[in-house]
Amino acid sequence: MQVSTCERYDPATDCWESVRPLPLYCTQHAGASWGKTKLYISGGLAHDTVHSMLYCYDRCSGSWTILQPMRTPRADHVMITIGDK
Structure with a gap:
């Protein structure tokens, strides 16, 4: 079974927390945070297909x-x- 679970690391508490699953199952994607509320996930591999998708997780709205x-x-x-980019 393939799942799209996602976790967010909080360096202030040194803990991981579960967040809403990604809308699409994928592996081998990239991720980066921006500010204290945004997490971006790009690309990845799903069922032998390389994707161009870009998702943004908003911690405030979940x-x-x-x-x-x-x-x-x-x-x-x-x-x-880098900075605000």
Whole structure:
């Protein structure tokens, strides 16, 4: 069985917490946080298909939003935040 569970790390408490599952099952995706409330997940592999999806999790609302997809599907890649970007 494939699941799309997701956890968020809180460095202030040094703990992981479960958050709402990703809307789509995938592995080998990238993730990055922005500020204290946003978590972005991009790309990944699902059932032998490389995806271009981009999701944003909002900690305040506890919901995922589907954003404009990447131009090129990617798996096994990296995402980072620098400053406010």
